[in-house]
Amino acid sequence: xxxxxxxxxxxxxxxxxxxxxxxxxxxxxxxxxxxxxxxxxxxxxxxxxxxxxxxxxxxxxxxxxxxxxxxxxxxxxxxxxxxxxxxxxxxxxxxxxxxxxxxxxxxxxxxxxxxxxxxxxxxxxxxxxxxxxxxxxxxxxxxxxxxxxxxxxxxxxxxxxxxxxxxxxxxxxxxxxxxxxxxxxxxxxxxxxxxxxxxxxxxxxxxxxxxxxxxxxxxxxxxxxxxxxxxxxxxxxxxxxxxxxxxxxxxxxxxxxxxxxxxxxxxxxxxxxxxxxxxxxxxxxxxxxxxxxxxxxxxxxxxxxxxxxxxxxxxxxxxxxxxxxxxxxxxxxxxxxxxxxxxxxxxxxxxxxxxxxx
Numbered sequence: 001x002x003x004x005x006x007x008x009x010x011x012x013x014x015x016x017x018x019x020x021x022x023x024x025x026x027x028x029x030x031x032x033x034x035x036x037x038x039x040x041x042x043x044x045x046x047x048x049x050x051x052x053x054x055x056x057x058x059x060x061x062x063x064x065x066x067x068x069x070x071x072x073x074x075x076x077x078x079x080x081x082x083x084x085x086x087x088x089x090x091x092x093x094x095x096x097x098x099x100x101x102x103x104x105x106x107x108x109x110x111x112x113x114x115x116x117x118x119x120x121x122x123x124x125x126x127x128x129x130x131x132x133x134x135x136x137x138x139x140x141x142x143x144x145x146x147x148x149x150x151x152x153x154x155x156x157x158x159x160x161x162x163x164x165x166x167x168x169x170x171x172x173x174x175x176x177x178x179x180x181x182x183x184x185x186x187x188x189x190x191x192x193x194x195x196x197x198x199x200x201x202x203x204x205x206x207x208x209x210x211x212x213x214x215x216x217x218x219x220x221x222x223x224x225x226x227x228x229x230x231x232x233x234x235x236x237x238x239x240x241x242x243x244x245x246x247x248x249x250x251x252x253x254x255x256x257x258x259x260x261x262x263x264x265x266x267x268x269x270x271x272x273x274x275x276x277x278x279x280x281x282x283x284x285x286x287x288x289x290x291x292x293x294x295x296x297x298x299x300x301x302x303x304x305x306x307x308x309x310x311x312x313x314x315x316x317x318x319x320x321x322x323x324x325x326x327x328x329x330x331x332x333x334x335x336x337x338x339x340x341x342x343x344x345x346x347x348x349x350x351x352x353x354x355x356x357x358x
Contacts, residue, residue, distance in 0.1 A: 136170065
């Protein structure tokens with residue numbers, strides 16, 4: 001029996017524009033190979049840096065292009081090592097591991113179906129010491145798939161201004177929207193003074209390019225540039241130049257529409273299968289985009305124990321405890337598997353879950 005994985009938060013192979021990227025990389029090498037194959041400015045490939053800056057209405061000097069957005073997060077965490085950082089509960093497991101590995105105190109702020117709870121955030125901000133920053137994924141959150149409501153976004157932006165709180169808004173999934181209207185970013189609502197913004201081209205073009213970026217307050221951008229240059233000397237200019245060629249050829253929006261369609265079909269398949277197969281007492285989020293949805297299992301069901309039995313039945317997922325959540329929660333990723341695999345995987349999972357959920 002082949003294992004069906006709901007654990008992999010990566011794009012399906014058919015989402016990757018291989019031929020278009022090959023043509024872009026070849027064009028870049030033929031036109032400017034001596035530049036992109038050499039050392040370059042650590043802030044990033046200048047034309048792409050300007051394109052990102054124009055897209056977000058900022059000066060290019062505030063843009064730092066990194067080798068994937070997680071690399072930039074490492075720099076930010078190192079900058080504030082020894083401090084205290086706020087995160088959502090649950091939150092992306094990789095930043096949690098990075099923060100804890102650096103000895104940073106992590107305070108989790110609760111969330112519900114509307115995203116981060118601003119009242120809980122305000123309570124946490126009253127404690128000492130003052131947090132170094134708040135890390136949040138407000139749109140199609142990893143792991144929950146939830147999106148912070150507009151009203152709450154305004155409140156979080158207000159709290160950031162009132163408390164001089166640096167907020168890192170991580171937004172890798174926001175453009176992968178299947179339905180509904182996109183809310184304003186925290187960065188736009190706050191004005192970009194207290195809110196730093198990060199995203200990448202991993203979900204909109206291809207993760208293997210390793211092109212992420214940050215929009216930072218000027219002084220913090222310069223500090224992180226110094227950390228970057230002491231880490232890898234030069235960015236991967238070929239990947240960045242390939243992304244720039246891709247967007248300049250007008251491929252970005254059509255490719256994004258294709259990705260939205262491919263993943264939207266998968267999201268729908270998972271929601272339909274859960275509706276048809278799940279036993280009573282199981283709840284799940286209904287994301288309007290992104291890669292994931294969240295399962296709340298009945299009280300007393302241990303997702304870790306369920307995972308062992310599920311893998312024996314040929315399906316796997318990630319338990320919520322890995323993201324700092326309760327033991328009866330789980331993350332299901334629909335981005336990588338086919339609609340047919342999704343339906344079969346949910347059937348297998350539900351068959352294992354039914355006896356313990358009763």
